[in-house]
Amino acid sequence: MTPDTVLISFRDVSRRFSTPRRGEVDALCHVSLDCRAGRITGIVGPSGSGKTTLLRLAAGLDQPTAGEIVYPQWGPSVAPPPWAVVTQEGNLLPWRNIRRNITLPMRLRNVPRREANRRAETLLRQMHLPNDVALSYPHELSGGMRRRAAVATALACRPQLLMLDEPFSGVDEATRRRLGQQVLDLRMQYGQSILLVTHDIEEALLLGDEVVILTAAPGIERVDIELPHPRDPLAKAFERRLIELRHRLTSR
Amino acid sequence: MPRARRILTAAILPGVLLVIWAVAAARSPIVPGVGEVLGVLTRPFRQPPLLDTTSLAHGTLISVLRVAMGFGLAVLLGVPLGVWMGLSRTARDLFAPMIALTMAVSPIAWLPIAIIVFGLSSPASVMAGDGAWQYATLDRLRFAVVAVITLGSIWPIILNTAGGVRQVRESYCEHVRLLGGGRRDLLRYAVLPGALPSAATGLRLGAAISWRVIVAAEIFPGTRSGLGAMIATAHEVGEYQYAFAAIGVIAAIGLLLDGGFRLLEERLSHWRRKER
Secondary structure, three states, rough: OOOOOOEEEEEEEEEEEEEOOEEEEEEEEEEEEEOOOEEEEEEEOOOOOOHHHHHHHHOOOOOEEEEEEEEOOOOOOOOOOOEEEEOOOOOOOOOHHHHHHHHHHHHHOOOOHHHHHHHHHHHHHOOOOHHHHHHHHHHHHHHHHHHHHEEEEEEEOOOOOEEEEEEEEOOOOHHHHHHHHHHHHHHHHHHOOOOOOOHHHHHHHHHHOEEEEEEOOOOOOEOOOOOOOOOOOOOOOHHHHHHHHHHHHOOO | HHHHHHHHHHEEEEEHHHHHHHHHHHHHOOOOHHHHHHHHHHOOOOOOOOOOHHHHHHHHHHHHHHHHHHHHHHHHHHHHHHHHHHHHHHHHHHHHHHHHHHHOHHHHHHHHHHHHHHHOOHHHHHOOOOHHHHHHHHHHOOHHHHHHHHHHHHHHHHHHHHHHHHHHHHEEEEEEEEOOHHHHHHHHHHHHHHHHHHHHHHHHHHHHHHHHHHHHHHHHOOOOHHHHHHHHHHHHHHHHHHHHHHHHHHHHHHHHHHHHHHHHHHHHOEEEEEOO
């Protein structure tokens, strides 16, 4: 797959919800967007701008009320889905230990148990998780470890596109930076395509090859970020882009 | 020492009860003494000379077998039905009114109807064992009594299983679906394990009800075996040491049953206490 191959294409997509108190609410309004292979696409916007709705639509967990979502590489109803999602809740089943969580996608694809366990160990190492985590249950881990285990579970199905919904929320600054670096490693070392939803514009700028700004206003704004990796948040060029993005976000 | 103090506190009321019993036994010719009851308990295989029932051990075996059959049947029927009701609105609409109606009636009230339906039939009428002992034992497991136990214990199993299935977070199902799981995988990896703690609570409640129902059903005239029948006949002939011994065995087995199912429940729901 070449780096510019379109994986998911949103064509004038809208999603409207009926709520008991506020009536009809537009969560997403006339969004057109291409998500390309081998890139980190950062989706930023304030709370309630429809970021999670966009991700759920991309993952096929929800259907648009208008417009269409096309997967040029995969066709309309590909199974199993070639993407994986790490949700805000951390997509781990609480009754399975971490190893059994990571091996689940492989078991569903009939990978033999021994091979699945071996790959789970590799994934734990890749996400810098100690070996003894394998037998722990999600509730026994810290927030940061749970996120990494969730990413390892998502990677276990070798997805062509990894969708991350606020993967770093609720963890401390140091863990946040480490997780960010690991996401970047996935993109740099393995060419992993990533769709990253975040409310933190600095995070999107630090990691994204392109940033999509989403607000309550119809449509989106797409900005290419050409800054080389690794990016220094204290560098002048970075600060300039950050101010520019903040300005674009608030002026929409 | 908070632990020793707690044990001491817990022992106060049983101790008071023992004292009251000892005083009552000393003053009344009807109330049996502690020694008499212990005499029955330490010789469980002896046939009570004045009672028209089998020995304490055999009575216990009969009661346990009846509960095992009735409760086992309730689990076999109740868990799948609960899962179905948890998954399907139609199943809920179909069974919920019937369940509400049947639950309102004490299980013992169904015994006469169960006797009309099942008569005196038992597993022995279907498959007789080779030895007389087996035949006699099987014959005592009347289907009517077993049906009443099933009817008494099935409701908490159904309702808790259905509740557990409905409470499984949608995000867990979505997760399995996103990993490529089909309907069967959804059931196997998300719905059933997620509903297990609640189903286990249903099993514990159902087991407790079965054990209470069996004693009441056995006191019912016409049942000449089991711990309940021993209490009833001991009362008829005034041999109360057998009634006291039977009550002691009932309490001990009830405690064991509750403890066992509590342990199972805790093991199956260790993840639930800290679910985030």
